[in-house]
Amino acid sequence: MIATLALFSISILCGVLAVVCYNHWQLPAARALLLLFVGLVLSTSGYALEILLPTLETKMQTVRLQYLGIVCLPIAWLMFAKRFGGSTPSLSKRTGIMLWVVPAITILMVFTYESHSFFYTQIAIKQTSLGPMLALKYGPVFWIHTIYSYLLLVLGCIILVRAMLHAPTHGRSQLIGPLLGAFIPWIGNGIYLSNLVEFDITPFTFAATGTIWAWSLFRSRILDIIPIARDEVLESMSDGVVIVDDKGRVIDINKAALAMVDRTRDAVMNRRLSESVPEYAGVITRYQPVHETTEEVELSHPSKPTRWFMLRITPLIDRLQQRVGRLVVLTNITEQKQNEAILRAARDTAEHANRTKNAFLMNVSHEFRTPLNAIIGYSELLLLQSQERGTSEFDSDLKQIHRSGNHLLAMVRDVLDLTQLEAGTLEREVRQIEPELFLHHLVVMLQPQCAENNNTLQLEQSGELRAFCTDSEKLTRILTHLIDNATKFTEHGHITVSVKPATLAQHPALAFCVGDTGIGLTAQRVDELLQPFAQGDMTATRRHGGLGLGLAIVQQFCVFLGGTLQIESRPKQGSLFTVILPHLGENVHN
Amino acid sequence: MMPRLHLLTHGDLLMSTILLVEDNEMNRDMLMRYLRWQGHEVHIAIQGAQAISLATSLMPDLIIMDLSIPVIDGWEATRRLKANPQTAVIPIIALTAHALAEDRYRSMEAGCDEFETKPVSFTRLSEKIGRLLGHNA
Numbered sequence: 001m002i003a004t005l006a007l008f009s010i011s012i013l014c015g016v017l018a019v020v021c022y023n024h025w026q027l028p029a030a031r032a033l034l035l036l037f038v039g040l041v042l043s044t045s046g047y048a049l050e051i052l053l054p055t056l057e058t059k060m061q062t063v064r065l066q067y068l069g070i071v072c073l074p075i076a077w078l079m080f081a082k083r084f085g086g087s088t089p090s091l092s093k094r095t096g097i098m099l100w101v102v103p104a105i106t107i108l109m110v111f112t113y114e115s116h117s118f119f120y121t122q123i124a125i126k127q128t129s130l131g132p133m134l135a136l137k138y139g140p141v142f143w144i145h146t147i148y149s150y151l152l153l154v155l156g157c158i159i160l161v162r163a164m165l166h167a168p169t170h171g172r173s174q175l176i177g178p179l180l181g182a183f184i185p186w187i188g189n190g191i192y193l194s195n196l197v198e199f200d201i202t203p204f205t206f207a208a209t210g211t212i213w214a215w216s217l218f219r220s221r222i223l224d225i226i227p228i229a230r231d232e233v234l235e236s237m238s239d240g241v242v243i244v245d246d247k248g249r250v251i252d253i254n255k256a257a258l259a260m261v262d263r264t265r266d267a268v269m270n271r272r273l274s275e276s277v278p279e280y281a282g283v284i285t286r287y288q289p290v291h292e293t294t295e296e297v298e299l300s301h302p303s304k305p306t307r308w309f310m311l312r313i314t315p316l317i318d319r320l321q322q323r324v325g326r327l328v329v330l331t332n333i334t335e336q337k338q339n340e341a342i343l344r345a346a347r348d349t350a351e352h353a354n355r356t357k358n359a360f361l362m363n364v365s366h367e368f369r370t371p372l373n374a375i376i377g378y379s380e381l382l383l384l385q386s387q388e389r390g391t392s393e394f395d396s397d398l399k400q401i402h403r404s405g406n407h408l409l410a411m412v413r414d415v416l417d418l419t420q421l422e423a424g425t426l427e428r429e430v431r432q433i434e435p436e437l438f439l440h441h442l443v444v445m446l447q448p449q450c451a452e453n454n455n456t457l458q459l460e461q462s463g464e465l466r467a468f469c470t471d472s473e474k475l476t477r478i479l480t481h482l483i484d485n486a487t488k489f490t491e492h493g494h495i496t497v498s499v500k501p502a503t504l505a506q507h508p509a510l511a512f513c514v515g516d517t518g519i520g521l522t523a524q525r526v527d528e529l530l531q532p533f534a535q536g537d538m539t540a541t542r543r544h545g546g547l548g549l550g551l552a553i554v555q556q557f558c559v560f561l562g563g564t565l566q567i568e569s570r571p572k573q574g575s576l577f578t579v580i581l582p583h584l585g586e587n588v589h590n
Numbered sequence: 591m592m593p594r595l596h597l598l599t600h601g602d603l604l605m606s607t608i609l610l611v612e613d614n615e616m617n618r619d620m621l622m623r624y625l626r627w628q629g630h631e632v633h634i635a636i637q638g639a640q641a642i643s644l645a646t647s648l649m650p651d652l653i654i655m656d657l658s659i660p661v662i663d664g665w666e667a668t669r670r671l672k673a674n675p676q677t678a679v680i681p682i683i684a685l686t687a688h689a690l691a692e693d694r695y696r697s698m699e700a701g702c703d704e705f706e707t708k709p710v711s712f713t714r715l716s717e718k719i720g721r722l723l724g725h726n727a
Binding site for chain 1: 614616617620621623624627687694695698705707708709710711712714
């Protein structure tokens with residue numbers, strides 16, 4: 001009775017484990033285990049029924065059930081060993097089918113045992129302590145199947161032992177469980193065949209093995225991934241991988257890492273790297289106490305070019321949360337480093353060239369002013385003297401010199417502005433201004449220029465405005481540019497300048513407006529004008545002169561002062577430029 | 591030296607004494623020649639301290655002061671001249687290299703009576719001189 005209960009219990013346990021295996025279908029060895037457990041369910045429950053049922057006929061029916069399970073066991077065993085052991089090539093489909101030939105014949109013989117004596121030579125019932133039990137004598141097919149089964153069991157064991165021998169040291173412990181499990185059925189089967197007990201304990205031993213295997217398989221998925229993946233992944237990696245134990249000895253190292261230190265596997269295994277690779281002892285010793293890091297290291301060698309590596313150290317923690325060693329991964333980043341250095345050098349050169357260019361342009365702009373002032377001044381002086389003497393023959397030439405000088409001066413000023421903006425050397429010098437007084441000074445200053453194209457320049461009254469803080473120098477540049485532009489593109493018209501309160505991003509601000517009644521602009525032209533070196537109408541370049549930098553400069557100055565530039569324009573009707581500037585905090589000035 | 595006869599052609603301008611403070615030689619020469627051609631007696635100073643001492647000793651009718659002159663700059667020289675009651679009455683026209691309202695603003699603060707940017711427009715300068723000397727007279 002106890003034996004029956006034990007057998008049913010095992011049957012149920014194996015059933016449960018079969019379900020677990022089914023749920024972990026994707027794990028490589030789970031299918032083999034599923035077959036094993038299904039086989040065990042059939043054989044153990046069949047065996048329990050055999051004990052329970054009273055007559056010879058009914059007992060023999062259960063034997064058929066048992067054999068359906070029993071034939072599965074050695075095959076499941078072999079499959080598991082191959083899957084778990086990993087490194088040997090997996091079975092081909094044909095070999096897989098061939099494995100089932102003997103079991104299939106066995107099943108056929110068991111199901112037709114009454115009509116021949118290939119399987120049983122004698123069938124009887126004998127009384128035992130467990131009650132009436134079958135007393136059988138076996139024929140050749142039984143023995144063939146038995147030998148076949150043992151062969152597969154031996155094969156499975158060999159595979160597991162080989163896997164263990166080839167596994168890295170830390171991986172061996174993972175194979176001990178499966179290997180121990182593999183030997184249990186041998187003991188049980190030996191006992192049964194030697195007739196030491198009347199009762200066949202094989203199902204128990206198989207169930208024990210299956211349980212151990214299932215535990216090995218499911219306690220951590222990594223366990224069956226490591227044995228399989230190790231050879232393929234680790235060895236083919238271009239990154240160097242070294243596993244050191246807690247005493248700093250190498251317990252595993254891959255091909256790439258060996259190539260990096262130029263050593264054979266035997267030369268470094270189970271030794272400290274600082275001893276086996278003394279040329280890099282300095283670096284190695286430095287990282288000896290480091291358990292976790294990701295950083296770049298430089299490996300210099302007296303006779304080799306310096307190499308750079310990305311070093312990653314990860315602590316290896318066992319299930320008891322003990323630190324058992326470290327995983328060291330080395331990625332060669334020398335090429336990347338070299339490229340970075342090249343790029344950096346190129347960038348430095350470019351930046352230096354740009355700085356030189358800016359310094360040169362600024363210098364040139366400054367240096368241009370003095371002779372230009374002289375050209376303008378002396379030509380005006382000559383013009384006045386010639387007019388006074390009544391010799392007008394040089395007047396138009398002198399006027400041309402004078403005009404060209406002024407034109408050149410304006411361009412030099414634009415280049416200087418843009419260079420300073422581009423160089424990023426500008427600083428905001430915030431001062432407090434009285435907006436209206438400020439504009440008044442500006443208008444007075446620019447009045448004569450506006451008169452040249454027969455334009456009038458007017459300051460519109462804006463009423464009381466509070467003092468305003470901004471970089472007044474830059475604001476002067478902005479408004480001068482806008483008024484210059486307006487003058488350039490307006491003839492016999494009006495240019496108006498005004499200032500009024502506005503808001504910018506919900507903060508109080510001031511809007512400085514410059515309006516004209518000139519040729520105006522299309523929306524597309526406005527976009528183009530905001531790019532440096534563009535002009536509203538290319539033919540206008542000749543007529544109005546200039547480098548087309550004006551609006552681009554204005555916009556950049558606006559941004560520099562934290563403000564915006566709005567342009568409203570209609571061709572042939574005029575333009576309105578609105579600069580909205582925020583109130584800036586006042587800073588130190590003299 | 592300009593012939594007297596020539597000067598008389600500028601009938602509306604009486605000969606005045608002008609102190610020109612400018613460190614750049616070419617600008618100085620150009621302005622000096624223009625002012626002399628205009629019939630003024632021109633004295634030269636090339637830096638701030640010299641400008642103050644000449645202004646005090648010569649008591650010119652007008653000073654044209656470049657603001658960016660060495661050691662004592664134009665602003666400071668202007669402030670000192672305007673602080674001295676003796677020289678405070680002399681009108682000063684400031685000259686700067688940059689057309690910045692800022693400079694104009696600051697020169698007015700320092701006490702300059704007028705402001706002119708380089709390159710100097712002689713017509714404009716003449717108007718300002720005439721106005722200031724007229725006021726002064």
